Amino acid sequence: MRVGNRHYRSLEVAADGWAIVIVDQTRIPAEFAQARLETLADVAGAIRTMRVRGAPLIGVAAAYGVCLALRHDPGDRSLEAACHALASTRPTAVNLQWALERMRATLVEVAPRDRIETAYRLAGKLADEDVAICERIGLHGERLLRDLAHRKPGQPLQVLTHCNAGWLATIDWGTALAPVYRAHDAGLPVHVWVSETRPRNQGRLTAWELGQHGVPHTLIVDSACGLLLTRGSVDVVLVGTDRTTRTGDVANKVGTYLKALAAREAGVPFYVALPSPSIDWDLARGEDIPIEERAPEEVADEMPVHNPGFDVTPARLVTGLITERGVCEASEQGLRSLFPSPGVRSGRGR
Numbered sequence: 001m002r003v004g005n006r007h008y009r010s011l012e013v014a015a016d017g018w019a020i021v022i023v024d025q026t027r028i029p030a031e032f033a034q035a036r037l038e039t040l041a042d043v044a045g046a047i048r049t050m051r052v053r054g055a056p057l058i059g060v061a062a063a064y065g066v067c068l069a070l071r072h073d074p075g076d077r078s079l080e081a082a083c084h085a086l087a088s089t090r091p092t093a094v095n096l097q098w099a100l101e102r103m104r105a106t107l108v109e110v111a112p113r114d115r116i117e118t119a120y121r122l123a124g125k126l127a128d129e130d131v132a133i134c135e136r137i138g139l140h141g142e143r144l145l146r147d148l149a150h151r152k153p154g155q156p157l158q159v160l161t162h163c164n165a166g167w168l169a170t171i172d173w174g175t176a177l178a179p180v181y182r183a184h185d186a187g188l189p190v191h192v193w194v195s196e197t198r199p200r201n202q203g204r205l206t207a208w209e210l211g212q213h214g215v216p217h218t219l220i221v222d223s224a225c226g227l228l229l230t231r232g233s234v235d236v237v238l239v240g241t242d243r244t245t246r247t248g249d250v251a252n253k254v255g256t257y258l259k260a261l262a263a264r265e266a267g268v269p270f271y272v273a274l275p276s277p278s279i280d281w282d283l284a285r286g287e288d289i290p291i292e293e294r295a296p297e298e299v300a301d302e303m304p305v306h307n308p309g310f311d312v313t314p315a316r317l318v319t320g321l322i323t324e325r326g327v328c329e330a331s332e333q334g335l336r337s338l339f340p341s342p343g344v345r346s347g348r349g350r
Contacts, residue, residue: 001166001172001173001174001181001209001213002212002213009127009131010022010023010052010054010057010167010168010169010171011023011057011060011064011171013064013124018067018071018120019036019037019038019068020036020037020064020068021034021035021036021037022034022035022037022046023168024051026049026051028168028204028205029204029205029207029208037068039069039072040065040068040069040072040085040086042068043061043062043065043068043086044085044086044089046061047089047090048090053164053168053169053202054164054165054168054169055094055169055241055242055243055278056130056134056170056275056277056278057130057168057169057170057171058089058090058095058096059098059130059277060099060123060126060127060171062086062087062099062100062103063099063100063102063103063119063123063126063127064120065086066083066086066100066104066107066119067116067123069082070082070115070116074112074113074115074116076112079104079107079115080104083100083103083104086100091292092251092291092292092309093243093278094243094277095275095278098277102122102126103119103122103123106122107122128171130170130171130172130277131171131173132324133275133276133324134167134170134172134173134174134175134178134324135172135173136324136325137173137178137179137273137275137322137324138173138179138181138182140322140323140324140326140327141178141180141182141273141322141327142182142183142186142188144179144236144271144320144322144327145157145179145180145183145188145236149183149188149189149190149235151235152235156191156216157188157189157191157236158191158193158233158235158236159180159191159192159236159237160192160193160228160229160236160259160263161176161177161193161195161206161237161239162203162252162253162255163195163197163202163203163206163239163240163256164197164202164203164206165177165206165239165273166178166181166205166210168205169240170275175240175241175273175274176272176273177206177210179238179273180210181213184213184214191216191217191218192206192210192216193218193225193228193233194206194207194210194217194218194220195221195224195225195255196219196220196221197222197253197255198222198255199294199298199307200294203219207219222255225258225259225262229259229262229263229265229266229268230262230265230266232266234266234268235268236269236270236271237259237263237268237269237271238271238273239252239253239256239259239272239273240252240274241272241278242278242310243278243283244274244279244280244321245283245284245285245286245288246279246280246282246336247284247286247315247331247332248315248318248329248330248332248335249285249286249289249312249313249314249315249330250272250274250286250312250313250315251286251289251291251310251312252272252310252313253310253311254308254309254310254311255311256311256313257317258311260313260317261317264317269320270313270318270319271318271319271320271321271322272322274321274323275323275324276323276325276339276342279335279339279342281342286313286314286315287312289310291308291310291311292308292309293306293307293308293309294308294309295307315330315331318330320334323338323339325338325339326338
């Protein structure tokens with residue numbers, strides 16, 4: 001996507017062909033800066049501290065972390081240790097385990113002397129797959145936004161989103177923002193209400209992205225969303241997901257559940273942009289999704305703090321899931337209508 005007059009991916013292989021270069025998300029919106037990662041520890045640290053964040057992106061970043069580990073030692077112990085270290089960085093996003101399992105399953109079949117080249121090739125494939133998935137989510141989501149916009153001709157479509165599910169959270173395009181970018185580029189009037197997303201303020205990343213792309217938007221505090229929904233100021237809620245069960249329960253940034261409840265009360269459709277690697281086919285119940293507990297210092301010092309990073313929105317509150325294969329209802333039947341043979345996607349095997 002665009003920053004100034006240049007196209008960027010959120011993660012790229014450096015010019016030397018082996019290090020990786022990330023957009024340092026902890027420095028946005030104050031400044032746009034990239035950072036070079038050269039070791040497994042660099043990648044694990046970047047994921048843990050959210051310099052790299054977003055379920056699809058951390059999966060690809062982890063794949064490249066394996067590449068960097070194998071440059072130091074391509075042996076079996078090094079491969080297993082790298083996968084273990086990266087898997088422990090953040091527990092909720094299933095893409096992390098999914099990408100690591102794809103790397104491990106492929107590389108254990110390759111002789112150590114050939115692993116580095118194979119690893120980089122597979123990591124690059126995962127990155128390109130992510131771009132293609134997000135682009136197709138954008139295509140299907142744009143059609144949905146157009147259908148909603150036809151109900152209010154001549155007026156901007158009002159979209160409410162939460163956290164950041166744009167290109168910064170993926171390799172390119174984004175999930176929940178991909179339909180917005182496509183609609184805007186096609187001339188559909190659209191305006192985005194961006195919730196701030198305390199305590200890490202990922203909404204400011206969304207606002208920065210939208211500003212770079214020229215999409216009209218307004219940043220709001222999280223607790224203002226209910227007021228906007230009850231006043232009729234929102235036409236559709238569109239969010240991303242870090243893990244979705246096979247029955248359609250959705251784990252996303254904490255605060256998403258409250259927006260889904262408010263949207264249901266206000267009669268506003270609530271859609272989730274869902275790349276298939278974020279589906280955990282092993283889980284049927286949202287309450288079984290592990291919820292990351294973030295450091296209390298993100299909220300306050302010198303007092304008791306509970307700081308969950310995610311919450312779970314039950315499928316009954318989700319109007320539909322926008323996937324790379326189309327839009328379906330949030331249910332096992334709906335998901336399997338698009339993915340009848342999902343295979344291994346959870347990262348733990350089946």
